[in-house]
Amino acid sequence: MADLLTQAAYTAFQLGKSNFALAHKNAANQVRKFINPSSQPPIQPLSPNILQLIQQKYQQLLETDWQDAQSGIYPPDLLFDNPWEDFLPTYAAIWQDMPQVWDRALQKNYQDFPPDIDTEGYPKYYLQNFHHQTDGYLSDKSAALYDLQVELLFNGMGDAMRRRVLAPLKQGLTEAFPPKPLRILDVASGTGRTLKFIRAALPQASLFGIDLSPAYLRKATRLLSEIPGELPQLVQGNAEEMPYRDNYFHGITSVFMFHELPAPVRMQVIAECFRVLQPGGVFVICDSIQVIDSPELQVMMENFSTMFHEPYYQNYINDNLVERLEKAGFEQITNQSHFVSKYWIARKPKSGADL
């Protein structure tokens, strides 16, 4: 009975987030149209069949998120995790920022960095206003808005999609290693939400995060220092060339980064993850769905790149990451899909001495 009530509460909580996100998008569209009727991006309407499919995938993700908590992959409390104390000021700040975002989109101004933002030393592909985001990834303001923007984009399912890395990560670690202190790296750790979930699922593990954005790392540090347990070690650095020794980590995760990388960089990051992973270790990638396994949702993927500045997304949705993982040396590669995200689970072969 208690479980049923908790599940009902979780479903209601998610529905609330979803309805809020849909109402927000609708209001934002209306205001944008009112201010400048010609500023609407030319998006394609979604057919009733597509909307039904998305609804089914949404329900399936809710069910999987609930079941994984029930089976002990992570504590049920995590299902209700939400930065409530920041919600109202952040939501107000999103509206305040919106006219600049629309203007940037209209002007096709994709490298809009004010003089007080230090852009020295970053790769060129990174110096973009991804999603028309003010300051790209390079300011505290951007970091403050990001988490809520992701939840609004994904109708409240951003964290549920992030949590889908936990089951394959835990399973991969359990199969390959004794329960000694494990080292887990989250590549492109952003504001730290995936690391927070990994900490809850694997309280004894030593956690590491790497990201190019100092501002996002600052936000992650604040979030992660609030939770009990060893503080994750966060490093500012490029995932193409990570400051870790060979064969160091037992598990590596990466969430929502690969679609923001040019194809050769995607390959380099995969090779670098292979280098720093221990033989037998598990690598879990979470990113957008791709055309090959969701051709019926191609319209939605195209709308995404029309509405948001995502310069590498069109290439990403047709990229063969299995081939790239194999080329780097990974094996036992499997895929999953949850709602609008796709997962690659891969193993680094055990060395001769381990067999």
Ligand SMILES: C[S@@+](CC[C@H](N)C(=O)[O-])C[C@H]1O[C@@H](n2cnc3c(N)ncnc32)[C@H](O)[C@@H]1O
């Ligand atoms: C869409 S965000 C995803 C962040 C986080 N994983 C999440 O789940 O929200 C992409 C992140 O990738 C980081 N990033 C992009 N290119 C990178 C690179 N070459 N090395 C390290 N981090 C990178 C950005 O700074 C940003 O935090």
